[in-house]
Amino acid sequence: xxxxxxxxxxxxxxxxxxxxxxxxxxxxxxxxxxxxxxxxxxxxxxxxxxxxxxxxxxxxxxxxxxxxxxxxxxxxxxxxxxxxxxxxxxxxxxxxxxxxxxxxxxxxxxxxxxxxxxxxxxxxxxxxxxxxxxxxxxxxxxxxxxxxxxxxxxxxxxxxxxxxxxxxxxxxxxxxxxxxxxxxxxxxxxxxxxxxxxxxxxxxxxxxxxxxxxx
Ligand code: FE
Numbered sequence: 001x002x003x004x005x006x007x008x009x010x011x012x013x014x015x016x017x018x019x020x021x022x023x024x025x026x027x028x029x030x031x032x033x034x035x036x037x038x039x040x041x042x043x044x045x046x047x048x049x050x051x052x053x054x055x056x057x058x059x060x061x062x063x064x065x066x067x068x069x070x071x072x073x074x075x076x077x078x079x080x081x082x083x084x085x086x087x088x089x090x091x092x093x094x095x096x097x098x099x100x101x102x103x104x105x106x107x108x109x110x111x112x113x114x115x116x117x118x119x120x121x122x123x124x125x126x127x128x129x130x131x132x133x134x135x136x137x138x139x140x141x142x143x144x145x146x147x148x149x150x151x152x153x154x155x156x157x158x159x160x161x162x163x164x165x166x167x168x169x170x171x172x173x174x175x176x177x178x179x180x181x182x183x184x185x186x187x188x189x190x191x192x193x194x195x196x197x198x199x200x201x202x203x204x205x206x207x208x209x210x211x212x213x214x215x
Contacts, residue, residue: 019183024174031200036094037096048062048085050071050072051074062122063083064083064117065094066092068116070117093115101147104145110145115145121210123153123206123208124193125151125205128193131189133185142213146208147174147209149200151195152173153170153206157186158188160187166189168191
């Protein structure tokens, strides 16, 4: 008997220089363990849309785990070692997070990547992330490794200026995306969430787990 192979990823997307995309980096059971880890983190450090300096709020809801967490408020963007919303330290990395990021980094140009922060973004259908660079970390020689859970999304990668042309490609639950080296400072964002495409029970929307070396 032949086993049916589902064409989940389609043709390889035409990726910008230096962006490493690993479709299906994590199996269904690994994704489910990560989702359980996310729920443990959000129980201790609830997701919230963060204020921005301009007076608005982020479209995605956010929280963090690890030694440091990314934060935005009227004072601007920065990493903080305690959650300003609760006054408590951020939750530790769940074991499933450590296993997943180690597995992905092992087969990358950064096998010794040791993240100290994971920003968890939650995108409901309709949420997006405008083009930005990740530039609040101390050492830009360290990559940012993203794991996708839940709904499919259109990811945008541009150039080193906000106005540069962007390329879009679809990212799915279980995919990993790495921006480091030549691609570390590329503008990037999330344009669209495909509602109802999440393969994970209990996940309605998209979580991105973005592992950083912040401090
Ligand atoms: Fe980013």
